[in-house]
Amino acid sequence: MKIYIDGKFYDEKSAKVSVFDHGLLYGDGVFEGIRAYHGRVFKLKEHIDRLFYSAKALLLTIPMSHAEVMAATVETCRRNKIRDGYIRLLVTRGVGTLGLNPNRCKRPSVIIIADKIQLYPQEYYERVRSAHPAHRLRSGASVRTPSSNLRGKKRWPVNRSPSSRVSTTGRSGRGLDPSAASENGRLAHAWQRNSEHRRHASTGAFVGRFPRICRCHGRGRPAFKV
Numbered sequence: 001m002k003i004y005i006d007g008k009f010y011d012e013k014s015a016k017v018s019v020f021d022h023g024l025l026y027g028d029g030v031f032e033g034i035r036a037y038h039g040r041v042f043k044l045k046e047h048i049d050r051l052f053y054s055a056k057a058l059l060l061t062i063p064m065s066h067a068e069v070m071a072a073t074v075e076t077c078r079r080n081k082i083r084d085g086y087i088r089l090l091v092t093r094g095v096g097t098l099g100l101n102p103n104r105c106k107r108p109s110v111i112i113i114a115d116k117i118q119l120y121p122q123e124y125y126e127r128v129r130s131a132h133p134a135h136r137l138r139s140g141a142s143v144r145t146p147s148s149n150l151r152g153k154k155r156w157p158v159n160r161s162p163s164s165r166v167s168t169t170g171r172s173g174r175g176l177d178p179s180a181a182s183e184n185g186r187l188a189h190a191w192q193r194n195s196e197h198r199r200h201a202s203t204g205a206f207v208g209r210f211p212r213i214c215r216c217h218g219r220g221r222p223a224f225k226v
Helices: 022-026 044-057 066-079 122-126 184-193 195-201 209-219
Strands: 002-005 008-011 029-037 040-042 085-092 109-115 131-137 167-172 223-225
Touching: 002 066, 022 085, 029 044, 040 066, 044 066, 044 085, 066 085, 066 109
Parallel strands: 131 167
Antiparallel strands: 002 008, 002 109, 029 040, 029 085, 040 223, 085 109
């Protein structure tokens, strides 16, 4: 596996970050979880747009242009020969000192990892089962910092009911959160079939997403070629 770190590609064993990186010490950074289907990166521009918006909210200057981040993401997929997989794109505050002062960090770091992912047994991909919305609501954007802190999502598995449902998807005040399990493209048809999920999604983040997710997963468009 080849991992992109600050303009260079490293083997998995040699890819390292400093223990003084504030992304590690304090969760000071932003990230995007992106999917690739059939050799195409799904909604790449929109993901990178959101990455830059999140970084701006944290007063974090990404040391690359929008186009350079997109090109690096696609190149990482190419080098790892990813056709169907998961991309984790991170921007950390960079190496600094102990203490929260971000001004001690000289330069943010950009890290891109592209690999295959399988969260469930193969039979679930061939015969999609239902997904289960979490009972607890995720905090809204007005009280949430767009950082690399995943505590809100890590609580979602706790909400799973002891049933045959294969996934717990987060809920916010606006509806379902599509980033719950990194597998929503594969589960989109199950969501469409469930009237309760459609009702929650009608005012939430899933508005208009089902057709695009299904098209990308089923026929490999529209997206950026890898």
